[in-house]
Amino acid sequence: MILALETSCDDTCAAVVTDDGRVLSNVISSQEVHDAYGGVVPEIASRQHLQLMNVVIDDALTRAGVTLDDIRAIAVTRGPGLVGALLIGMATAKSIAVARGLPLIPVDHLQGHIAANFLAPDPLEPPFVCLVASGGHTFLARVDDHRSFTVLGRTLDDAAGEALDKGARLLGLPFPGGPHIERLAAAGDPGAFAFPLAHGVPGLDMSFAGLKTALLYTVRDLDAVEGAGGAAARAADLAAAYQHAVVEQLTRRVARALDEAGLDQLAIGGGVAANGLLRARLTQLAPTIHIPERALCTDNAAMIASAARHLPPASPETVPGLDAYATDRAGSLAQGTPS
Amino acid sequence: MIVLGLDTATADTCVGLYSDTEGLELELARHHRPAPGERPGHAQQLLSLAAAVLHEASLTWTAIDRIAVGVGPGTFTGLRIGVASARALAQASGTQLAGVSTLQALANGAVGDDAPVLACIDARRGEVFVGAWAGGTCLLQTRAVAPADLPALVAGLGGDQLLTVGDGAVRYRDAFGDTANIPADEDRRHHVHGLAVCRLARFAPVADRDALMPDYVRAPDAVRRPRSSATA
């Protein structure tokens, strides 16, 4: 079985997954300390990762009912993400691997999101189209095998989850914004305002920055015309129309991607996959839609272990010198062949 | 006792392997010093150097009795790589842990006797981390100070020609005027030595793994990552 670590953003994660893809434990320690800042503070995230990493590993082993003696390989997220945060997971994973003489399998975080779909008891077999939408990344991929993916389209600016966070902020809602927008939108009319759907963006790429700007101007105009509190009075309608625009843009791109790829299997991942409206819209698009449970959609280590099941370990002499990487490497998103 | 010492608080990556076990006396060290302008290579260097000293001594990881790590103060990311590695090595092998002050290791490595030493590590943002020791006795507790305060600090420690070492002493040499005895820039005493970490750790209390944290001295800046910054 594989012990995997994931520390690319603000969740300290460790998981134990069997070689046939069963999740024995999936521990996610969320750092709520960032909510007060309205976003992730990298230095605070790194300090928390260091504090929590070893106890999270102990917890994952205990919950799985195993010890390090039962582990055959260590997997770890190498990037992309916050480098200072990634380095905690990397230093920890490398040290355990070296000290125990275990193979180390470095995993690309985005490949991890896709590999969440390979886990038991209900693994999805390629080929399929996968939408990954979170606060950190939003892209569409074609998945033909278990170890790589081809990017079909990606956001050119903000991530979908980031758009929801920013929208929530403009509406005076707490961070993270997605669940709050969804709750408020339930009482609103999605047709009350027409927010942009990025029609001008070619192909399967996406853009959410203009949407946020449109909301900003709409709020400003409402307050100007109807006096202070004008926008607040329409908050439910604004939330509903804003959420509709995010979901609609994603849905149209997914529909086109399935069409162009000639595939009828769709998988979704990332925190935005929890959005009820998005799930409902996408379910209408494909005969087979695969949505891992919520704890496997948001950042977690079980998905890293899942990816590692299909990837080669780093050669032992290179393990001590392995470094993290911050951004999508040229090969990672452009060609979809994370190593 | 076989002690593996690690320090990544400065730009250097420092490793020492010490043993006073009869028939296995060891004093080995490996250091990586980035060239001027080169970034520190803590993440790539630390375990590589540690594996190299163990290989040189024909020892395995399980032979180590105690893993010692410099807890700073110093660069935050570097410190975390050292502490995370030490903690995980201990987690993997059940070895004891000990944390030592990087400033004290710097002072300890600079003299062989009980003479007083002021250790200075560049804290960036116009400040210096300082601490002073005479043998095992602390003369000045770790703190961050402005370079302009350094001469008064030296005077308070007995003044004239106090041996003063570290990258902070080199960088702010001018601020000291002629109050301190600062070796030439290229003198090895300005660098942490892996064996100094080991020597101090022999007498340090065993650290609780989950309580072993860097001595940051400074609180984190609450700067959000750009993706969540205020809009428009």
Ligand SMILES: [Zn+2]
């Ligand atoms: Zn993610």
